[in-house]
Amino acid sequence: MSTSCNDLQKLNSVLDSFIVRKTIPSLSSILEEPITHFLRNTQEIPIINLDLIISDLEEMNVMSAVYVKCAGDIHMGMLLYLPEKESKTLAAKLLxxxxxxxxxxxxxxxxxxxxxxxxxxxxxxxxIDTGYKICSSVPGYAVEFFRTLVEAVVSDFGNESDTLVVSNIELCGVNSGMDIHMLLIQDPSEVKKLVI
Structure with a gap:
């Protein structure tokens, strides 16, 4: 593992501040309800051990997911996912x-x-905080077993490293109880760019 615990903690704090300032207000406005969040500890995991981010409860669940790849001065992938049943609730609310x-x-x-x-x-x-120029891909949508989704995202990172840094974010609608999860995935070499 190449990322220090201190850098992972700093990254967790930095991401949390971004989520509180921008992501929560965006989702709250769209869903028209208050949003709470929980950012699990950011961790560096070996690519060969995805079980560290796939709980037994999620492994065989069919999820609706959206994947967006970000490139530019910093590279990362964002996988938004929720159980297929909840995705129908979300779509109904949106539509x-x-x-x-x-x-x-x-x-x-x-x-x-x-x-x-x-x-x-x-x-x-x-x-805004760093001055980095970042572009995102067109979102890709899939309904698949969670493990398959994670494996597809991990394969998108190529062979630059044998580990990835993963941040697991849970966003919850206070009134609806709707849970939306986001995995933010980065190569370890990208972490220093955010914890300056």
Whole structure:
């Protein structure tokens, strides 16, 4: 492992401040309700041991997920995910009408846009604080087992390192109880750029 515990703690604090300042207000405005958050300890994990970020409860769950890759002065990936059932609740709230069957068309587009907005809120906060220029990809949407989603995101980082730095963020609607999770994934070499 190449990232010090001190740097991981600093990264956790920096990310938490960005989430509080930009991400929570963005989601609160969209969902029209207060949002609480929990940022689990940021950790560096070996790529060969994804079980450190995949709990037994999540492993076999089918999740709706949005992946956005960020590049520029800093590189990271953001995976927004929630259980498929909750994604229907989220889409119904966003569209103002019930979703009865599988998510298609505008419903999946609305969830993809939430991933895009939350990612943009975070990278804009990073840009404002650091001056870094960061661009994000078009959001990719998938419904898949959680392990498969995480493996796809990890493979997107290539072979630069045998570890990744992962921050797990939980956002919860106070009134609806809706839980949205975000994994922020970085190569360890990127951490120093945020903990200056």
């Amino acid at each position: 103002g009408k019930p979703i009865s069957n599988e998510l298609t068309g505008i419903a999946t587009s609305s969830i993809s846009e939430i991933g895009n907005i939350l990612t943009a809120s975070l990278i804009n906060a990073i840009s």
